[in-house]
Amino acid sequence: MAKINQDYTNLQGSYLFSTIAKKVAAFSAENPDKKIIRLGIGDVTRPLTPTIIESLHKSVDEMARKETFRGYAPDLGYDFLRKAICENDYVARGCAISADEIFVSDGAKCDSGNIQEIFSRDNKIAVCDPVYPVYVDSNVMAGRSGAYDTALGRYENIIYMPCTKDNRFTPQLPTETPDIIYLCSPNNPTGEAMKKAELQKWVDYANEKGAVIIFDAAYEAYIHDEDVPHSIYECDNARTCAIELRSFSKNAGFTGVRLGFTVIPKDLMVEGVSLHSLWARRHSTKYNGAPYIIQRAGEAVYSESGKKEVKELVGYYMRNASLILNGLTSAGYEVYGGVNAPYIWLKTPAGMTSWDFFDYLLRNVNIVGTPGAGFGPNGEGYFRLTAFGDYDATVEAIERIKKM
Amino acid sequence: MAKINQDYTNLQGSYLFSTIAKKVAAFSAENPDKKIIRLGIGDVTRPLTPTIIESLHKSVDEMARKETFRGYAPDLGYDFLRKAICENDYVARGCAISADEIFVSDGAKCDSGNIQEIFSRDNKIAVCDPVYPVYVDSNVMAGRSGAYDTALGRYENIIYMPCTKDNRFTPQLPTETPDIIYLCSPNNPTGEAMKKAELQKWVDYANEKGAVIIFDAAYEAYIHDEDVPHSIYECDNARTCAIELRSFSKNAGFTGVRLGFTVIPKDLMVEGVSLHSLWARRHSTKYNGAPYIIQRAGEAVYSESGKKEVKELVGYYMRNASLILNGLTSAGYEVYGGVNAPYIWLKTPAGMTSWDFFDYLLRNVNIVGTPGAGFGPNGEGYFRLTAFGDYDATVEAIERIKKM
Numbered sequence: 001m002a003k004i005n006q007d008y009t010n011l012q013g014s015y016l017f018s019t020i021a022k023k024v025a026a027f028s029a030e031n032p033d034k035k036i037i038r039l040g041i042g043d044v045t046r047p048l049t050p051t052i053i054e055s056l057h058k059s060v061d062e063m064a065r066k067e068t069f070r071g072y073a074p075d076l077g078y079d080f081l082r083k084a085i086c087e088n089d090y091v092a093r094g095c096a097i098s099a100d101e102i103f104v105s106d107g108a109k110c111d112s113g114n115i116q117e118i119f120s121r122d123n124k125i126a127v128c129d130p131v132y133p134v135y136v137d138s139n140v141m142a143g144r145s146g147a148y149d150t151a152l153g154r155y156e157n158i159i160y161m162p163c164t165k166d167n168r169f170t171p172q173l174p175t176e177t178p179d180i181i182y183l184c185s186p187n188n189p190t191g192e193a194m195k196k197a198e199l200q201k202w203v204d205y206a207n208e209k210g211a212v213i214i215f216d217a218a219y220e221a222y223i224h225d226e227d228v229p230h231s232i233y234e235c236d237n238a239r240t241c242a243i244e245l246r247s248f249s250k251n252a253g254f255t256g257v258r259l260g261f262t263v264i265p266k267d268l269m270v271e272g273v274s275l276h277s278l279w280a281r282r283h284s285t286k287y288n289g290a291p292y293i294i295q296r297a298g299e300a301v302y303s304e305s306g307k308k309e310v311k312e313l314v315g316y317y318m319r320n321a322s323l324i325l326n327g328l329t330s331a332g333y334e335v336y337g338g339v340n341a342p343y344i345w346l347k348t349p350a351g352m353t354s355w356d357f358f359d360y361l362l363r364n365v366n367i368v369g370t371p372g373a374g375f376g377p378n379g380e381g382y383f384r385l386t387a388f389g390d391y392d393a394t395v396e397a398i399e400r401i402k403k404m
Numbered sequence: 405m406a407k408i409n410q411d412y413t414n415l416q417g418s419y420l421f422s423t424i425a426k427k428v429a430a431f432s433a434e435n436p437d438k439k440i441i442r443l444g445i446g447d448v449t450r451p452l453t454p455t456i457i458e459s460l461h462k463s464v465d466e467m468a469r470k471e472t473f474r475g476y477a478p479d480l481g482y483d484f485l486r487k488a489i490c491e492n493d494y495v496a497r498g499c500a501i502s503a504d505e506i507f508v509s510d511g512a513k514c515d516s517g518n519i520q521e522i523f524s525r526d527n528k529i530a531v532c533d534p535v536y537p538v539y540v541d542s543n544v545m546a547g548r549s550g551a552y553d554t555a556l557g558r559y560e561n562i563i564y565m566p567c568t569k570d571n572r573f574t575p576q577l578p579t580e581t582p583d584i585i586y587l588c589s590p591n592n593p594t595g596e597a598m599k600k601a602e603l604q605k606w607v608d609y610a611n612e613k614g615a616v617i618i619f620d621a622a623y624e625a626y627i628h629d630e631d632v633p634h635s636i637y638e639c640d641n642a643r644t645c646a647i648e649l650r651s652f653s654k655n656a657g658f659t660g661v662r663l664g665f666t667v668i669p670k671d672l673m674v675e676g677v678s679l680h681s682l683w684a685r686r687h688s689t690k691y692n693g694a695p696y697i698i699q700r701a702g703e704a705v706y707s708e709s710g711k712k713e714v715k716e717l718v719g720y721y722m723r724n725a726s727l728i729l730n731g732l733t734s735a736g737y738e739v740y741g742g743v744n745a746p747y748i749w750l751k752t753p754a755g756m757t758s759w760d761f762f763d764y765l766l767r768n769v770n771i772v773g774t775p776g777a778g779f780g781p782n783g784e785g786y787f788r789l790t791a792f793g794d795y796d797a798t799v800e801a802i803e804r805i806k807k808m
Contacts (some may be wrong), residue, residue, distance in 0.1 A: 002523060002674045003523065003526065003583065014688070046470065057461060060457060060460040060464065066449070069660075088738040106662075109690070110690060110691055113690030116410060119406060119409055120409050120410060138690060179405060179407065253475075255476045258693070258694070270406045271406075273408050276410070281412060281418070284421075284422050286513070286517030286518060287514055288511050290511075293460070293661075294695060308589075377620045402808055
């Protein structure tokens, strides 16, 4: 008699963005005339840039000819892409990462969900609160969370690191020692970023405790301040304690194209075993490589014209971020983030819960945002807006909110 | 202190095809003048067909314009593709499968590796021997295998169903009752296929025992015989016991494009829980959809011209299969498969082990095949050749073997 993975039944509600999508679809069905502005899910809206499009057409044509057709990709990614990543994202920033420490994948969501699998079930994880839901949910599904405490809105066996106004939304070293620490900077959902000295503290702590940091740098392209690191490997000794997750979704707009990568330095050992070798084994057993044409598009991101276009794209979205930040501030809202990240984190007005504010915004001004409570108990009373909308729509959204 | 997943250390050797790739690379480096013919890994060699190429160019252009750009795909796949699959692969064959029971993914290898995750760790799995290594390895990584018995070349807690010459390489109902049963037909590696009456026996058995069948139909496009089912849902009552895995790799040549899907009927319940809902939750938490342009290419596979091109592609490879089958038979080899599948399964000559024969073929005639032992103990003494090579190269390979 087959038996299900009971840990799945320990998950609370459905995946956050699926719930939002269903609520919006229901509202839209009831109100077909309303023009909804979506500043909820962190999905980009600008088209792919000319260099990427040209690269895609070129590699599609290669797939049409016997001489240049490509079948299965190398398990860990094509060398041309791993080298381009290595040169541009690491060597150019003074990070000692080599191309064969880079694992190309179909995106950071898969990697951030799958990476926990190379660790034992009895590791204790620490996450920021609020946090991107995949870190917690993937560990619940693997049986690491313990039971859910409905009163606290937390799992018993997870260490939550509150990120609140009082600590400028920066996690503090926990009192209980974790085995695996998830950090995301620039942060989703708060839009705040860790300075290098702060991140160095975490690296030192992890090395001291024998913990592993899973560092999600999906938003590094949005960093504006000089003292905010783009990679955890800018910190000393990070090679012995940190895994880094990266994405092409938010810099080059690949949310619907799917490309990302994970870095595991070869000297990151746990119980005498190289995590690099475990992740390589997972890749070769359960994954078959990112599509050739998409790896070529990833390579194009690092060309001169590609880099220029990414800069323009990021500039476009950060203009939205400033617009939201300034608009809401002048409308009297308490607002965070939006300087080194495409997310604006605002205090809900008049003590509304964040789901109440979600419904309120959707019904009254037809704007979709993300309720802070969906990211953890300390997200309650907050709300996330993204800068990934169309500029004109964002202008209109802010006008609507101001008139509310 | 972080701890690794010790189950990974229970894996034997590296992933089969990684090992072969390394051996071939080493031989090639030592013998740069030798023209190697690769009939090992089941990778296609024909380019993508005109309809697919046209579809890819068209959707790439859509990604270039703001009005038609697509970001995150729906978690479970675009409706246009799910509907095309449903109509063509199921409704047209009289199978009662609906579009929302289809989960689009980036390939059957990922799905066949990940599907075990929705089941409890203490399920007992049954696999054919020999078998596609991913079924076993992904269960070893999840802790379901028990220890490896070096003498037997088997894991203690896995039920192996011998597929030998004596049973025409068709698995027989096991004496010990399994919870999860992996079946693959047309089979990889033996190239043999189950007739409908045989498969119906398995469906009845699974329903009776409360077991779940994971049916891998990646090679269904190669079926020639009328009495071989293309889908397990052609059998009565399969909706209450079977999950089906499908691929675009071998019909449309998408090995480097990456597209597949899994079917889970909504009435497949285990312990009162719908497996459809568990897999949906996994998809939405750990996966972000297949690329839009690739889902459009998948849709194109089902167009009139797409279907015609797939038929020609399959015909091309099956001409190779006949060539190998006839060539080896006339050279005195004992040969199986190759009629309903692109694989030819041959008895190694003169009592050689399958790895010895691998080395012998590589060194003497520079042909790469796959040693049967890599698929399980009952693969020892056998060898797999694929029909996915170039026709002229396949002709030459057979000439070389005949002269050996």
